Amino acid sequence: MSNRYENLFRSLHERGEGAFVPFLMLGDPTPEDALDIVRTVVAAGADALELGVPFSDPVADGPTIQASHLRALAAGATVDSALEQVRAIRSEFPELPIGMLIYGNVAFTRGFNRFYSEFAEAGADSILLPDVPVREGAPFIAAAEKAGIDPIFIAPARASASTLEGVAHHSRGYIYAISRDGVTGTERESETLGLEEVVANIKRFDGPPVLLGFGISAPEHVRDAVAAGAEGAITGSAITKIIDRHVSRETAAESTQIEGNSSRAPMDPALHKELAEFVTRMKAATRK
Template sequence: MTTTRDGASRFEALFAALDEKNEGAFVPFLMLNDPTAEDSMEIIRTVVEAGADVLELGVPFSDPVADGPTIQGSHIRALDNGATVDNSLNLVRQIREEFPDTPVGMLIYGNVPFTRGLNKFYEEFGAAGADAILIPDVPVREGAPFAAAAEKAGVAPVFIAPARASERTLEGVAKYSKGYIYAVSRDGVTGTEQESQTLGLDEVVANI
């Protein structure tokens, strides 16, 4: 499993094992290079030792429109300390080397693949060891070329199933997502702001 370029396979193996034990997955989100590369690796080692089943990793970006103040702060700290896409890729390589069987899902904003080129972007992250990539500001209706480039590189494309999504949107999410689907149970950005309306997760999953 450590040499595969099929990004969905680590997720499938993990979910099958958890299903046999009737357990859910512990999936912490961590920002790469926050506040530094060294600190980032220490945090990642700590959460894996504490039982993380999957690592969801962010790449610092200047305009994280889908995130609230807490995660925005992690983007800014990392960027202020010199974070780049290239040194984020280096961290992914190090993480894959240290944790060869842990599924790694990436959350990366759309400017990165647009700037680097879709094929190069997915090849780089796939070769570094990423299993899946979610691009939160690319809706599934625009996702076909991203999914095609991802699968060509052996990376599982992941799309968001919004709260109260239409049947057409959910069909697209199911068609293009591999490995897992990112189901959203609340409107608004990440965080705890009171104006966002929350649905029960059971309701969201049932809608999918």
């Protein structure tokens, strides 16, 4: 196991800050664009990354992130190309914690030991399988720990005590806590009520630091998460919406080009400016 998460949370605690962790889809809209987006959010203050691997049936994700899966797949994304991107990110940011969000079918298809060892070799620190609950996690946990990967489990908002105890006991690196039921990026994404109760219920069982996700789309949500006792927050749909807007504009512009002159240019600098401003504001909200 790496100690990048431990080092990060210790450093943030000493500075009186929480962690801000953006979720980004690898390969969206292209591998090259995705790497440039990573560089932008890290330069703007992201403390760690949660990276998605494109999958055809992302059941935990709402329409915005589903679209990013499909865009990446349409551009030819594969698990192998995702691994190459993780290697590139790790080479460029050797101390940055890198977490993966991958659907369980990928692990089944590649074989558990191969799956975890490949991502460990590429430089990932943790893997969260959103469609694998902790009660079914034993073979995944064993393969992850053998490979030196931190297994991450979701702590649902209204989970039973036995579920939360299992999540706290088996998660390494951090616990992904959600403040409400449902999928990401829905109309309820701005709800961050009752966070103190959510965090307190999880912390009864000790375990690693708690990061809150689902419903984190504005600086006040980050402040609420940290004030509730979480060690930080994860944002996905709000960032993906920024990317989606710019990709949609570029796609529309490309459709007007003369056939034979449609090679993809670098993404609009306005995307990187908007992303940097958003991440800067979200990170600032973690400072206590």
